[in-house]
Amino acid sequence: MTAKVLTANRLTDGIAVWWSAKGEWQTVLQGALVANDDEAAAALEAIGKRDLAANLVVDVALIDVNVVDGVLKPLRLRERIRADGPTIEYAPTCRAKEEAA
Amino acid sequence: MYRYDEFDHEFVRERVAQFSDQVARRLAGEISEDAFKPLRLMNGVYLQLHAYMLRVAIPYGTLNSKQMRMLGHIARKYDRGYGHFTTRQNIQYNWPKLSDIPAILEDLASVEMHAIQTSGNCIRNVTSDQFAGAAADEIADPRPYAEILRQWSSVHPEFSFLPRKFKIAITGAPNDRAAIQVHDIGLQLVTNDKGEIGFAVYIGGGQGRTPLVAKKVRDFLPEEDLLSYTTAIVRVYNLHGRRDNKYKARIKILVHETGIEELKAQIEAEFAHLKDSELKLPEADVDAITRYFAMPDLPERPEGWAQLAAWKKADAEFARWLTQNVRPHKNPDYASVTISLKPIGGIPGDATDEQMELVADLAEEYGFDELRISHEQNIILPHVAMADLEAVYRALKSGGLATGNIGFITDMIACPGLDYCALANARSIPVAQAISERFGSPERQAEIGELKIKISGCINACGHHHVGHIGLLGVEKKGEELYQITLGGSADENTSIGEILGRGFEPEKVTDAIETIVDTYLAIRKDPSEIFIETYRRVGAQPFKDALYPAKAA
Numbered sequence: 001m002t003a004k005v006l007t008a009n010r011l012t013d014g015i016a017v018w019w020s021a022k023g024e025w026q027t028v029l030q031g032a033l034v035a036n037d038d039e040a041a042a043a044l045e046a047i048g049k050r051d052l053a054a055n056l057v058v059d060v061a062l063i064d065v066n067v068v069d070g071v072l073k074p075l076r077l078r079e080r081i082r083a084d085g086p087t088i089e090y091a092p093t094c095r096a097k098e099e100a101a
Numbered sequence: 102m103y104r105y106d107e108f109d110h111e112f113v114r115e116r117v118a119q120f121s122d123q124v125a126r127r128l129a130g131e132i133s134e135d136a137f138k139p140l141r142l143m144n145g146v147y148l149q150l151h152a153y154m155l156r157v158a159i160p161y162g163t164l165n166s167k168q169m170r171m172l173g174h175i176a177r178k179y180d181r182g183y184g185h186f187t188t189r190q191n192i193q194y195n196w197p198k199l200s201d202i203p204a205i206l207e208d209l210a211s212v213e214m215h216a217i218q219t220s221g222n223c224i225r226n227v228t229s230d231q232f233a234g235a236a237a238d239e240i241a242d243p244r245p246y247a248e249i250l251r252q253w254s255s256v257h258p259e260f261s262f263l264p265r266k267f268k269i270a271i272t273g274a275p276n277d278r279a280a281i282q283v284h285d286i287g288l289q290l291v292t293n294d295k296g297e298i299g300f301a302v303y304i305g306g307g308q309g310r311t312p313l314v315a316k317k318v319r320d321f322l323p324e325e326d327l328l329s330y331t332t333a334i335v336r337v338y339n340l341h342g343r344r345d346n347k348y349k350a351r352i353k354i355l356v357h358e359t360g361i362e363e364l365k366a367q368i369e370a371e372f373a374h375l376k377d378s379e380l381k382l383p384e385a386d387v388d389a390i391t392r393y394f395a396m397p398d399l400p401e402r403p404e405g406w407a408q409l410a411a412w413k414k415a416d417a418e419f420a421r422w423l424t425q426n427v428r429p430h431k432n433p434d435y436a437s438v439t440i441s442l443k444p445i446g447g448i449p450g451d452a453t454d455e456q457m458e459l460v461a462d463l464a465e466e467y468g469f470d471e472l473r474i475s476h477e478q479n480i481i482l483p484h485v486a487m488a489d490l491e492a493v494y495r496a497l498k499s500g501g502l503a504t505g506n507i508g509f510i511t512d513m514i515a516c517p518g519l520d521y522c523a524l525a526n527a528r529s530i531p532v533a534q535a536i537s538e539r540f541g542s543p544e545r546q547a548e549i550g551e552l553k554i555k556i557s558g559c560i561n562a563c564g565h566h567h568v569g570h571i572g573l574l575g576v577e578k579k580g581e582e583l584y585q586i587t588l589g590g591s592a593d594e595n596t597s598i599g600e601i602l603g604r605g606f607e608p609e610k611v612t613d614a615i616e617t618i619v620d621t622y623l624a625i626r627k628d629p630s631e632i633f634i635e636t637y638r639r640v641g642a643q644p645f646k647d648a649l650y651p652a653k654a655a
Contacts, residue, residue, distance in 0.1 A: 013198035014153035
């Protein structure tokens with residue numbers, strides 16, 4: 001099975017989040033809890049459904065990732081961009097704001 | 102421009118209060134996402150890849166300084182210091198918090214703006230010619246009619262749940278700058294033998310996965326019948342448009358599947374019932390709305406003629422900007438200025454908070470408080486005295502807004518693409534940036550002449566690729582981005598849909614492919630006055646195919 005992680009967007013501000021190995025939603029991909037078998041994937045899916053119902057997150061999805069030397073890399077470009085942010089320098093102030101977020 | 106009356110103010114206030122309550126209940130967990138999603142979409146709030154997105158309506162692309170200043174304020178206070186002007190003449194913010202949306206909508210309401218009907222299966226923002234009211238070639242200002250349509254379509258009870266979204270565009274000039282033939286309804290102001298104003302009416306145009314040029318259903322619709330005929334069209338569509346498949350739900354598909362003659366007969370039958378109803382436009386009402394759009398009182402400024410000649414001689418860069426970005430006005434002492442939001446290597450349509458404020462200041466000081474947004478993602482000062490052009494240019498230059506490239510290859514339309522959009526399959530912005538860098542030199546752009554490149558990151562075609570002289574469509578193939586190239590599209594009075602040339606190109610090869618196409622054009626054009634689209638129409642796709650796919654040609 002392709003490794004999977006659980007992702008969503010936070011309800012209050014829509015920021016992309018990933019379910020971490022620490023058992024919480026975090027705003028970075030690295031450190032996300034990886035499911036390597038169907039049972040673990042089902043457990044992640046259940047967490048997603050629970051937190052969607054609890055109105056913590058929206059747009060919940062399990063996504064495919066590669067794990068190379070402990071570094072997570074989503075298979076789809078779409079998910080890589082969600083994780084890394086826009087691939088462009090979109091405004092003079094963007095970096096500072098991103099760091100502050 | 103139009104000013105809200107007490108009814109408008111009350112309506113928007115009530116809507117802000119209603120949606121604020123819905124947001125509060127959502128954040129408190131009292132409404133599920135399934136229940137909330139249609140409510141937020143009705144108020145312009147999308148969820149994109151990284152965050153929510155708020156789309157704010159700019160009716161027919163017209164706004165004043167106060168409103169532009171507020172757009173800048175919102176960018177700074179609630180977003181990341183910028184906004185993106187769109188091909189629908191609207192603005193989108195890419196990073197607002199849901200919890201801030203009520204405050205943003207209150208701020209917008211304070212300057213007579215809102216985000217209603219910027220999403221959903223309803224009649225969207227009516228779009229128009231960015232030079233409306235100023236253009237020397239127009240029969241009449243189309244904005245009063247756009248405003249009448251806006252008022253009629255706002256929360257129209259019959260048309261709030263159409264089979265799919267519905268877009269109306271209107272032009273007052275025979276030279277179509279509003280792309281009316283790729284809209285659900287396209288209206289062109291015309292006059293009849295008696296000199297009366299009316300409309301040529303087109304229906305069923307559109308882009309997306311099934312691009313179609315609109316069909317004309319009326320050569321001359323009398324002014325007084327605008328709303329009754331439009332109602333007849335939308336009613337027939339609402340009744341018979343498909344609801345079983347969202348990809349076949351637009352009126353263009355109904356036109357295509359029913360046949361234009363049959364559909365026209367149905368519209369005319371419906372119109373016969375409506376013609377003498379309360380929808381008939383009273384002349385007094387048209388006059389009253391028209392007065393809101395009266396030309397500002399433009400004092401005589403003949404000194405500009407001589408001054409311009411001297412300034413042009415002294416500053417080649419200013420002269421280039423003047424040639425590309427400034428166009429004639431109804432009043433010979435004045436001109437319309439297009440402020441390019443396409444700096445070389447920049448992001449098409451993006452403006453920072455400070456740039457929005459600068460533009461607002463210029464409109465106030467030199468532009469009779471009027472601004473426009475074009476569907477080509479630029480900002481327009483419609484009325485500037487020629488004597489003030491040099492001062493305007495200097496100020497724009499200080500804000501990074503003086504790129505003299507309107508109509509040139511670097512004046513591209515690009516959708517947000519996969520850098521932001523949840524629907525996209527490929528990125529648009531970096532592709533536009535690379536092309537812009539490659540062709541950025543003023544001399545090279547001038548040598549190439551008018552050439553419109555339009556880029557979409559998915560088949561929904563928000564970047565209008567189907568009607569680009571050169572169109573680029575980003576697709577995902579085996580997990581990688583690939584760009585299909587179309588040639589021969591245009592969105593003017595001779596609207597055409599571009600044809601796909603052949604297999605697509607990887608991101609790193611797109612700019613080279615564009616260069617091959619441009620070089621081919623330069624080699625085969627009759628003379629520099631024959632622009633790209635004319636050459637393409639003369640010679641067809643083959644020379645470009647031969648150049649792009651040499652192995653296949655051999």
